[in-house]
Amino acid sequence: MDNAAIDxxxxxxxxxxxxxxxILMEIQEENRWLPREVLKTVSEKLDVSFRxxxxxxxxxxxxxxxxxxxxxxxxxxxxxxxxxxxERLLKEVQELTGIKPGETDSDGKxxxxxxxxxxxxxxxxxxxxxxxxQDKMSPAEALKNYE
Amino acid sequence: MSKILIKIDGREFEASEGxxxxxxxxxxxxxxxxxxxxxxxxxxxxxRLCTVEAEIRGRSKLVAACLYPVEKDLIVRTRTEKVDQIxxxxxxxxxxxxxxxxxxxxxxxxxxxxxxxFQKESSFCIxxxxxxRYCAEIKKKEVITFxxxxxxxxxxxxxxxxxxxxxxxxxxxxxCPTEALQAAYVLTQALSFPSLQSVTE
Ligand code: SF4
Ligand code: FES
Numbered sequence: 001m002d003n004a005a006i007d008x009x010x011x012x013x014x015x016x017x018x019x020x021x022x023i024l025m026e027i028q029e030e031n032r033w034l035p036r037e038v039l040k041t042v043s044e045k046l047d048v049s050f051r052x053x054x055x056x057x058x059x060x061x062x063x064x065x066x067x068x069x070x071x072x073x074x075x076x077x078x079x080x081x082x083x084x085x086x087e088r089l090l091k092e093v094q095e096l097t098g099i100k101p102g103e104t105d106s107d108g109k110x111x112x113x114x115x116x117x118x119x120x121x122x123x124x125x126x127x128x129x130x131x132x133x134q135d136k137m138s139p140a141e142a143l144k145n146y147e
Numbered sequence: 148m149s150k151i152l153i154k155i156d157g158r159e160f161e162a163s164e165g166x167x168x169x170x171x172x173x174x175x176x177x178x179x180x181x182x183x184x185x186x187x188x189x190x191x192x193x194x195r196l197c198t199v200e201a202e203i204r205g206r207s208k209l210v211a212a213c214l215y216p217v218e219k220d221l222i223v224r225t226r227t228e229k230v231d232q233i234x235x236x237x238x239x240x241x242x243x244x245x246x247x248x249x250x251x252x253x254x255x256x257x258x259x260x261x262x263x264x265f266q267k268e269s270s271f272c273i274x275x276x277x278x279x280r281y282c283a284e285i286k287k288k289e290v291i292t293f294x295x296x297x298x299x300x301x302x303x304x305x306x307x308x309x310x311x312x313x314x315x316x317x318x319x320x321x322x323c324p325t326e327a328l329q330a331a332y333v334l335t336q337a338l339s340f341p342s343l344q345s346v347t348e
Pocket of ligand 2: 180181182183184189192193194195196197198211212213214
């Protein structure tokens with residue numbers, strides 16, 4: 001991500017420090033992760049200490065300090081999904097992609113996250129890829145659509 | 148400034164407005180245990196070891212003495228059974244993280260806390276925030292920060308700044324009630340800016 005793109009986002013919020021979280025969210029959205037250099041630039045431009053920026057960036061799950069894959073896989077581990085076999089689903093997805101929760105594969109295609117309730121308990125165990133629920137198909141089929 | 152009449156463990160005291168219970172207690176010679184409190188820093192209320200019972204208009208509640216401002220007709224009890232129980236539990240929980248801490252052990256003796264009550268989970272840091280706050284508030288260097296959250300929360304040096312500032316300061320080291328801070332520093336240094344000396348030694 002270049003400085004112009006960061007500037008553009010920061011300018012949208014008139015460089016106000018109180019919009020730190022929104023700014024980081026937009027950068028995360030665009031860049032899919034927050035490189036250290038970018039965080040430093042943000043810290044300088046907003047005049048917020050780097051320590052404070054780091055604290056925020058590590059606090060929220062939305063932010064990633066390592067590169068994320070193009071397609072983010074979310075597997076729900078909530079109660080309903082757990083009962084309906086989330087563990088098995090997770091294991092299968094791990095085998096298919098070769099990554100564990102929190103990791104990204106080497107070609108940056110997929111990253112895997114687990115979480116709780118995606119608000120779709122009746123079709124559990126729920127797997128989402130890029131925010132879309134993968135319904136009525138095997139994990140292998142679902143992943144193939146995003147290869 | 149107006150005076151406020153309060154009572155701490157039966158002793159009457161004329162406190163001035165804006166004082167905390169902890170400050171008032173010090174004046175009357177009542178000792179309240181603290182871990183995250185340091186008079187040069189803003190009160191933090193992190194450890195809750197200073198918990199006392201405060202009675203106002205006949206109602207009693209548990210408050211953190213280092214934060215709670217005195218008010219009219221306040222009655223404070225610093226060593227009730229309930230308070231002692233809370234302190235004991237807090238100490239036992241913290242001892243699971245930092246069993247070797249001298250400060251904790253001294254308090255543990257006083258409150259009968261058993262350091263083996265909970266399974267050891269040696270993270271060493273008890274999150275008192277003294278190091279983080281000292282660096283930010285007094286030194287204005289902001290080298291140390293808390294990162295992550297919940298059970299994964301930990302202190303972290305920012306190596307780029309630490310390599311410039313820490314060698315000649317280290318004023319936060321004696322503040323740490325455990326030795327987590329020193330350990331974190333040595334680790335940061337070894338990973339990010341090893342001095343020639345420590346390489347050759
Ligand atoms: S490292 Fe020490 S001083 Fe810093 S927060 Fe942890 S226990 Fe407190
Ligand atoms: S000294 Fe009051 S909460 Fe730590």
